[in-house]
Amino acid sequence: MSIKVQGLSKTYAKQTAVNNISFTANSGRIVGFLGPNGAGKSTTMKMLTGYLQPSAGSVELCGLDVQAQPVAIKKLMGYLPEHTPLYTDMYVQEFLSFVASTYGLQNADEKVKQTIQKVGLQAEQHKKIAMLSKGYKQRVGLAQAIIHDPQVLILDEPTSGLDPNQLTDIRTLIKTLGKDKTVILSTHIMQEVEALCDDVIILHQGKIVANQSLDSLKNEQGDFSLEQIFRKLTASTTN
Numbered sequence: 001m002s003i004k005v006q007g008l009s010k011t012y013a014k015q016t017a018v019n020n021i022s023f024t025a026n027s028g029r030i031v032g033f034l035g036p037n038g039a040g041k042s043t044t045m046k047m048l049t050g051y052l053q054p055s056a057g058s059v060e061l062c063g064l065d066v067q068a069q070p071v072a073i074k075k076l077m078g079y080l081p082e083h084t085p086l087y088t089d090m091y092v093q094e095f096l097s098f099v100a101s102t103y104g105l106q107n108a109d110e111k112v113k114q115t116i117q118k119v120g121l122q123a124e125q126h127k128k129i130a131m132l133s134k135g136y137k138q139r140v141g142l143a144q145a146i147i148h149d150p151q152v153l154i155l156d157e158p159t160s161g162l163d164p165n166q167l168t169d170i171r172t173l174i175k176t177l178g179k180d181k182t183v184i185l186s187t188h189i190m191q192e193v194e195a196l197c198d199d200v201i202i203l204h205q206g207k208i209v210a211n212q213s214l215d216s217l218k219n220e221q222g223d224f225s226l227e228q229i230f231r232k233l234t235a236s237t238t239n
């Protein structure tokens with residue numbers, strides 16, 4: 001099992017953003033992490049990657065505790081945050097070489113070249129990151145997440161800001177990556193979930209309201225579209 005989350009909670013001051021959630025995810029599966037704005041998706045993803053300390057509960061990636069082994073964890077997983085913190089004064093190639101060096105990668109130049117090709121940054125590689133359009137900055141974010149070939153990929157809204165052509169390219173890439181990795185991705189685009197995901201976790205007000213394969217969720221809910229199912233499961237306001 002690549003990801004094991006048990007009793008995970010996060011409270012910011014008085015607000016409970018994530019409320020005692022547990023789930024697992026396996027290699028070779030792409031998990032869609034869905035929920036309305038403010039449901040707790042980004043907060044959960046930050047805890048999965050060790051960037052945020054949970055208020056309670058634990059996360060294991062490939063058998064390692066995220067809090068106890070933060071350095072080992074970084075090598076196992078790639079993370080594309082919602083707002084990618086890029087070194088915007090660096091050139092694309094220079095930045096990716098820097099990232100490769102932080103992982104101590106062998107054949108770093110070759111890895112940088114391959115990654116630039118994978119995410120379609122060839123034409124932009126000699127530009128400063130600050131000069132790139134939003135969609136291309138997103139590609140640099142994705143490149144830094146995959147350059148070390150991690151077993152687990154956590155992608156927070158990976159296709160936000162991409163034009164329709166870029167969307168197709170990046171979805172194809174994520175689908176390919178998902179064949180031998182565990183991918184958790186958040187998105188608000190139901191079409192994307194249909195196109196990419198094997199499994200779906202829906203969060204609502206910090207709690208899990210659905211956690212199953214996409215097929216079983218759709219079968220269970222009869223003739224409803226995924227959008228209708230999402231609305232039904234996230235309609236109540238109990239807080």
Ligand SMILES: Nc1ncnc2c1ncn2[C@@H]1O[C@H](COP(=O)(O)OP(=O)(O)OP(=O)(O)O)[C@@H](O)[C@H]1O
Nearest residue numbers: 012013015017035036037038039040041042043044
């Ligand atoms: N640093 C913070 N301090 C206080 N509250 C926070 C902080 N970060 C997030 N929250 C709150 O926690 C809740 C969950 O936020 P989170 O960003 O995890 O939601 P989300 O599901 O990713 O939303 P979106 O789809 O809008 O990106 C929200 O109510 C948010 O206002």
